[in-house]
Amino acid sequence: MIFLAEWWDLRDLGNAVGAFLEWLGDHGPDWLPYTASAVIGSITLLVFLVVSLLMVAWAERRLLGRIQARLGPNRVGPWGLLQSVADAIKMLTKEAITSANVDRWVFWLAPILVAVPALVVFAVLPFNEGMVLADLNVGVLFVVAIGSVTAIPIFMAGWSSNNKFSLLGAMREVAMLISYEIPQVLALLGVVIFTNTMRMSGIVGWQDDHNTWLIFLQPLAVLIYFIAGAVEINRTPTDIAEAESEIVAGYHTEYSGIKFGMFWVGEYFAGFAIAAIIATLYLGGWTLWGLEEWVPGWIIFLAKLYALFWFFIWMRGTLPRLRIDQLMGFAWKFLLPLALINIFFAGLEVLLWQENELAAEAVLPAFAIGNLVLAVGLIVAWARFLGRGRPQWRPTRARLVKELGAVVYGQEA
């Protein structure tokens, strides 16, 4: 395959950029290649994200339509393909209203900052071998750190709007984010225990070397990370920060036009970031058991990313919105203990493996089966444990509202 590995080889876009940067380094000052690679990488990421946004937003609306037995957008362009473009033009041309008593600076800054964390996360995610903007050796920790600051622009939006619904939405979002951050970090810790590195490309390389994906070794952690990620990006089963039925539109109640559009864009970017992190850490990133030699790695990576995003869409179309106390209780009483037990077993397994110097081929399948059994057993056992002693939560027959002692309005005795 040597003859294909030239700069014009589309299977690896990195080659062309690499050749260009090498040429720059030969003919210019030392700092030029760094600057150029930063600029090229950022622009590429932005273009990729915006194109994905337009396509996925359309796909999501069509799929939601299908799930809900209706058509979805089908008027603008063939199969409604240009619907997202039309929506973007609509958002850009609508009036951006600033109400009278808002905190002007913070109000304007929040929609600008809201998409930044998701963009920054993509800097450490490898799209292909060597196709990464900054291969930090603390990549996993970096992702966690950036995830922890996503709450700040949302809080700024909610607080500066001078509207109680906005503030309620912002408080809910912040409370949710700091609760779900803990199981999220503990889920990622399992990956680091197994791979012994926090470098994203190192984690992908480990999965490639051992011919496995970490989803098999850490099924419980994937589930926990997926749920925590869904909460972090604020999508429908867990979007209590912008629950229409309770608090108008939450933290972006007062925003209109493109400023509202930026929150919408930020939400999708964060969704892509979560899907990309899961694809990299748990699904082997740009590798697919040898297929990456024939198909460009970034296509495999993107296929995994979009497939994971489909789960978010599916969840949105299927599950009803949770209540805030249920969501918080779920993080602290269910996900946190399970994540801790998962960490304990991951550490135990790696210790057994390293201390006895067992062969990876023999040990990893055993761990995979053991961890799957552990995950299913833990989920079932913990759910039963939490549900015990509250028979009124599991009624054997339908009961009248009066029997439960609730007040029925208009029928007070």
Next chain:
Amino acid sequence: MEDVGSIVAFWMLSVIAVAAALMVVAARNLIHAVLFLILSFIGVAGLYLTLSADFVAVTQILIYAGAISVLILFAILLTPRAARDNAETFLQVPGLVVAALVAVTMGAIVLVTDWNEATRGAFPETAEAIGEALLDKYVLPFEIASVVLLAAMVGAIVLVRED
């Protein structure tokens, strides 16, 4: 510190960190002060990066910009009438005294220190070394800190429990 990039980055980050820290003191609005504090934390994290202390830099963002500042925001929101005004305080004189003492100490250290450039070059990866130090040599302080934090958490829950 010989290459252009580090010097440009150092000055930009320093200006951001110091200017934001000044605005924390100058801002009348408490929420604005906290937002400037976050900006200052991020600037300091950038400075750690230029010192090739990547683990400390990321931890700075995770703990200070992500967790501590959110804690401060909550504290402000839960304090009546604090969110919209940075009111006068009777602690101005003690505050000034403490600030002056800190400034004198820092200034003395800056003047006394021999500012030679380190000759050993950039650090290798620090995360692994820090992890090993925490769980090997300094495992007792690490465990004690964990127990203290756990005790604080239990204490907080006991304080706010209604029964």
